[in-house]
Amino acid sequence: MDERCDVVIVGSRLAGATAAAHLARAGRRVVVLDRSHFPSNQLSTHLLFPSGVHELQRMGALDGILASDPVKSPWLSLQIEDSELNERWRPSGPIDYCMCVPRTIQDIELVRAARAAGAEVRERHRFLGVVWRGGRASGVRYAGPDGEERTIHAELVVGADGRRSSVAAAVGSFRPYRSSRNGRGLVFRYGQDPLVGTRAGETIYQFWEGDSLGFLFPSAPRGKALMLFMGAAEEASLAKSDPEGYWADKMARHPRMAARAEGMTDLTPLASTGATSAYFRASSGPGWALLGDAGHFKDPVIGQGQRDAMWSGRVLAETTAPLLADPAELDRALRQWEQRRDRECLPSYHFGNIETRVEPVAPVFAELVRRSPSHPTPDLGDLFGRARSMPQVLSLTRMTAGLLGAMARPHTERPEGLSFEHTVRDLKVHLGVRRELLSRRFRSHVLVSGSEHPYAEPPTFRAAAPVARKPSPTPKRTAAPEEVPA
Template sequence: MSAALPTVEWVDAVVVGARCAGSATAATLARAGREVVVLDAAAFPSDTLSTHLLWPAGLAELRRLGALTAVEALGAPRLTNAFAHGAGHTVASSFPAVDGVDYAMCVRRTGLDTALVRVAEAAGAEVRSRCRVTSVLWDRNRCVGVRYLDDAGRVGEIRAALVVGADGRRSTIARAAAAERPFLTVPSGRDCYYAYWRDSGAHPRQVATQWRAGADLGTAFPCDDGLVLCLVQPPAGRADGHGRGTAERNYTEAVARIPELTARLRGCTRVGRVRAATRLSSYFRRSTGPGWALPGDSGHFKDPVTAQGIRDALRYGRLLAESVAGVLDDPRALDAALARWERRRITECREIFHWTNRLALGEAMRPLEIELYRSAAADPELAAITAGIFSRTHRPAELYTPARALHLAVRALRHQDTSAVLTDLVREIGDSGREWLTSRTILHGTATDLAIPRTPSHLTTTRPGEPVESR
């Protein structure tokens, strides 16, 4: 006796994952009049591993979605000033405005994600929590839906013109579409540990601060509920051992190696456990194919050292929806729109990808970087460009123009060891050349020319209501 087949639903789009990229996609599609179902294995409110600093560009995306008011109501302070300390120099700056937003915020994901889910629901999307996707449905090489298990153990099946995998770095949709292997990956030189502290009230809560000490990097970002997020990124694998207590030990030791961070936390009380993200790699995955797309970390991930993930998840989730809302009924036009969207994300993100990978090397500050700090500490325009890179109002190329690079090299030769400066200069030229070549080849704007799989593995052809083999 055969098992009963699941009831088949038909919608315009099914979104797997209800957090930043998923809610942004769903809300935008729903507002365009499309029928959208969002599935997430979690229930909300719930936390997720994330460092959750939002530069002005990220807050501007929240405003576009209609979520900024609800997020600000969570109580995180507006961060109006940034300080970066390194090699005895302090670079201070305000934040460049993005669409009228000239401040940053650090908002814990429990509240942030819940606010985004509510916005998606208010826009007309149906969000189903505690629903785990078990298989992806294909008709020849086209993605046509998903099968899932709800919290009562019932099997559901949703057919859609578009399946959106907004399900993170370990994406089920990416794996099913044979896109899990990145076409460009750069291992990080840093591990990441963070914890929350009850703020003492002895320090201004409108300041976001970063410290560099030797090869260590540490930050303090005031966030909601009177807490401060303290994150450290020591060199990857610096401490031996794994298992119970390792994250706590590595975190505590890294904080102790940064005297100014230790001083910032004096009088503060740790709240909760240390969270860890290790063995990280930044990457680009092929992010579109017939009937499917991967916004957010599922398709593109950058080391947390530059705090770009939430902004990009919101932005490219929104842009994905805007690109396809009008063509979901035309498969050929839909696939073309998806390809253009993917090309746009690659083109817009490649420079900050390179910049992030430099900061994630896990090394002590190099001579030219020290000279940049020294110069920016006395030059407000240079400091503003540096802050603007993080908020995507300036490009990294604006910081290292030929004239400015020459100026920094001359100053470095005046203040630092000649041999070290020349070695760094040669390395800088080599690094810049490799980045330029990567941008003109691998990251030329599309992944479709690469010698990587273009069809899902274990291809399954189905007809409505037919059982589909789980993968």
């Protein structure tokens, strides 16, 4: 049974639903296939900075999410060593607040918004393979809830099916061309927040204690809060073997977070993962594109994945919607879109790689936090809010001033880890990032030493297994890369 549409998208979460909504509003017929039935959960940091909330508004999902009564968080509190920095977020368009929304709430609203825009979203539909014609992706084979195999033809095939992307495997692009090991894992749970309605109950917190990171985000529905620890990746297995023992140990190590979380009730079970390696895959080709985590993933320590998934979906739609009838122009636009995505995401990719090192906060950054007075003007928070890139916020002039300030402090008050060797290392990393951004290389295999942490041996990912299917003439993909858990 064959059918035809303009664009077929595999995956209807952040990236897929956003692309579908914008393409449908542009007058294109869009079919989205997803193996899940919504609402369904997804391992995620769940946090959206103002630019991410703005993307929700642009694609039409914000009103539905606001109906769940999430806490709007206009404040950031960075607490490092003996310093605390409080800032407001820089607005993105009309949005000047963060939101932490569980995926069971968020993703169903994304699907509803895509449908309201005119896209057809089919749940419980499994991708089986790409259909090829003349060397171009020209559709997909899939199985519906009844198990019957069908084919849908399209001008553009989009894989938005996550890190273990079957579409990436089917187009021969599953193995990343560059990647970086994560040093940190994440362990989190939700609780009922006794401070809801107060200033503290509307603040995004980040706590540094030695080499351990803690976060607390007011959440949805109102009254909930997310508590998150990011220590060494190996801690994820400890959290699974002894959840409450692990949690008690972490709270003892994080007295400031423990004080903020005091009185939390209705604690949910712990969720955790120790596998969050960052990567770039080749994400465009003749008639196909990879969106969101299917094409690029960065360490969740900086909480940027959700925003970038929606941003890349919107930009893909805006770039390709007028060109679907012209294969040559479409392919050229897809490559331009991928280049633009890389330029947008490279600074935060490196920022995440730097932050995933399991060591105390960089002494120069700790000094910058100490020297920055708390005020309502956005500044260091732009690192996370993406109003400015890492090189723009942490300028070389500013980092030098921070270094001199740290060195001028009495020895007993200097930031932990301050040494000539560490300072030179960190400076080299930031210079390497700047060189890469200025070079504007495309699909570069050149690693930035100190940012990217290569594997001792190349990993071998495995894509998510499709349902059993009949033999197919679809071209075989290359040896697949090591599994990255979803």
